[in-house]
Amino acid sequence: MTETATGTASGTYLIRGAAILGGDAEDLLIRDGVIAERGAGLSAEGATVIEAAGLVALPGMVDIHTHLREPGREDAETVETGTRAAALGGYTAVHAMANSNPVADTAGVVEQVHSLGRASGWVDVRPVGAVTVGLAGEQLAELGAMADSRAQVRVFSDDGICVHDPVLMRRALEYVKAFDGVVAQHAQEPRLTAGAQMNEGAVSAVLGLAGWPAVAEESIIARDVLLAQHVGSRLHVCHVSTAGSVEIVRWAKERGINVTAEVTPHHLLLTDELVRSYDPVYKVNPPLRTDADVQALRAGLADGTIDVVGTDHAPHPSEHKECEWAQAAMGMTGLETALSVVQETMIETGLMTWADFARVTSTVPAAIGRVADQGRPLEAGEPANVILVDPAARWTVDPHKMATMGRNSPFAGKELPGAVVATFFKGHPTVLDGKLNTPYRYAAEPAGAGSE
Amino acid sequence: MKHLLSTEDLSAANAIRILDTAEEMAAVGDREVKKLPALRGRTVVNLFFEDSTRTRISFEAAAKRLSADVINFAAKGSSVSKGESLKDTAQTLAAMGADAVVIRHWASGAPHRLASTDWIDAAVINAGDGTHEHPTQALLDAFTMRRHWSSLHGSASTGADLTGMRVAIAGDVLHSRVARSNVWLLRTLGAEVTLVAPPTLLPIGVEHWPCKVSYNLDETLEGGVDAMMMLRVQGERMNASFFPSTREYSRRWGFDDARLRALDELGLKDTIIMHPGPMNRGLEISSAAADSPRSTVLAQVRNGVSVRMAALYLLLSGDSREAAHTPGAARTNTARSEKESI
Helix, strand or coil, X not given: CEECCCXXXXXXXXXXXEEECCCCEEEEEEECCEEEEEECCCCCCCCEEEECCCCEEEECEEEEEECCCCCCCCCCCCHHHHHHHHHHCCEXXXXXXCCCCCCCCCHHHHHHHHHHHXXXXXXXXXXXXXXXXXXXXXXXXXXXXXXXXXXXXXXXCCCCCCCCCHHHHHHHHHHHHHHCCEXXXXXXXXXXXXXXXXXXXXXHHHHCCCEECHHHHHHHHHHHHHHHHHHCCCEEECCCCCHHHHHHHHHHHHCCCCEEEEECHHHHHCCHHHHHHCCHHHCCCCCCCCXXXXXXXXXXXXXXXXXXXXXXXXXXXXXXXXXXXHHCCCCECCCCCHHHHHHHHHHCCCCCCHHHHHHHHHHHHHHHCCCCCCCCCCCCCCECCEEEEEEXXXXXXXXXXXXXXXCCCCCCCCEEEEEXXXXXXXXXXXXXXXXXXXXCEECCCXXXXXXX | CCCECCCXXXXXXXXXXXXXXXXXXXXXXCCCCCCCCCCCCCEEEEEECCCCHHHHHHHHHHHHHCCCEEEEEEXXXXXXXXXXXXXXXXXXXXXXXXXXXXXXXXXXXXXXXXXXXXXXXXXXXXXXXXXXXXXXXXXXXHHHHHHHHHHHCCCCCCCCCCCCCEEEEECCCCCCHHHHHHHHHHHHCCCEEEEECCHHHCCCCHHHCCCEEECCHHHHHHCCCCEEEECCCCHHHHHHCCCCCHHHHHHHHCECHHHHHHHHXXXXXXXXXXXXXXXXXXXXXXXXXXXXXXECHHHHHHHHHHHHHHHHHHHHCCCHHHHHCCCCCCCCCCHHHCCCCC
16 A cells, blocks of 8 residues: 555556557556556556556546535435446546535535545545536526535536526626636526426427427527626536527637537437337426537537536436326436547537547546546656547446436437446556456644644 | 327227227116126226226226126325335235226326336226326327218218328326327327427427428318317416417417317318317306307217227236127127237
């Protein structure tokens, strides 16, 4: 066991012959929580050797959008189970959304989530703070207190609910500048989506399910990019799902507006045609859209209009999905399928390389969330948050074999490419041979930062 | 197929088979003893999550005329109102040995859920789900239209479809399961359908439907209509700004006395006026229209029992060979659909 500045990294690992970001095969020597060396023919002395021929080495993935459900809905997911799923999916950091119960709208709650994450030790858990008290959209939560807490919150979101009041949104965008924060908006005009069940279009017309028009998302994004421009703030748009949203973000970026956008894996692959089954596993917010939207999202992710892939991992207990469509909860699991779905939709289609993959799943999400030590280059001296991926693997999704407690995967039964072989978090293998290994163990928090 | 969930996926052969069987069932209704032993010992559950006395008693009468045991399960005042899930309700009915479940539900797709899960193995008949479909209503409407269309042409109903018939459906299409089921079934049977509604009460995507769409009822009538179906309009739609007032709605899209006279002036002497009920007299249909000789409102109710008998019979008693052995309901001229079940 090697004692490091912040914790224990168990051992030294030589990753032999991995294609770095999908490029040339090289070795990576991991020691003391960092990449000690990168190069060809590195010495294996004193190291556990991992033969990685045929595997791709990537920076650990950073999810900008995860629902861990704890505190409050531990029947759906806990920080422990959710972060196990994250590690297995190739993540070394996740942003835990604020819609827990109690809502993560105080320093106390975000510190609790932060502490649970450290206790679990599978990934960095970065709590997202609520923008408004209780997600009620009326009064700003104590954003500064959350930013200054041990959780060091930088991403603020009422995700699940849109900050639809334009004045409140303006104030939030302005206020978080004080501590380099970002508002992550769930763009959904509430009046246009009252009772909405699925994408409004040809399929909803036939199924008789209340429609969720694209304009309800696009109008909020259009308003918000203009607000962000006006007050000179940065804005992050959660889970864009329509071709029109991509166009608006593209327009905003051309004007130099500081906006980033996210797309989920499921919106890159699935369409509202699946709703014809009335199976609530396909019920999600924002809803599955049309094939034209899917193609526009892929193009937007490929050309950089959309910056990141965020899972919007949303586990639910089975009783919330084993019911009528209208009664069912919205959301899908995603942590353990994200890599495969992005490989299927973006890499196997030739739209992106593995280097692009690293950008949209690690580098940029870490930058948006201001997560130090994540999304870094795979170079000597950098923190050893590294994953090994077998791009030639194919597997069939079985939700019952997943680490997440949620069984609500829309990909159940689907064969997908790519498998995470190993995940190194702070130099420690949380996943080896595609299976959970052991969590990273933190040393005590630095003095003066409180106790756990 | 062992369920009747929608008309969208109902083949022409199966639709005509149901209508033809309904003709046989109607003949039973004319007899002194209006009862068949066909479903003796079988259990039909009317599972109603939404009040609909008319539809429920129609199904109840249909099942009883086939000698089935009928259980009426109304969600209000039952375990469902205490929070029991659809899954638990379905499994309970399965444990009680239900052979068929006739389900009315406020949620679109609820019958599909019953049929596609392993909660219950019974035949499922959709008796109206949310704003999705109401297939037996469309079948009874088609049955009514077919009798009218055939008599105009001096031919027998049995075996016929609706080729060439011009049908206009006016009203709240957006929220109407009756409109949806009718559009699909009438297309399948060869009729020409025009939907007439305010633009606010048509779904986005209606342009993909196999029908014409009009905002103008008078122009539609002038173009020639053989069957004019009025849909029920909920007054509360007014509060959600779907239209400015019930009076304005009635003037533009209601079948009022002036439009009733217009049928005569246009020489449309054989045009029938249909309504699935219950009617809002004075809103979407005037009393004179509802009570005129053109009105088929009561015939629709009567035909509803025959059509529902046919549906229950075909779903519960197996293939058409079996049907041929059942007194009073024998049909052997549907050989082309022998391989199919509905």
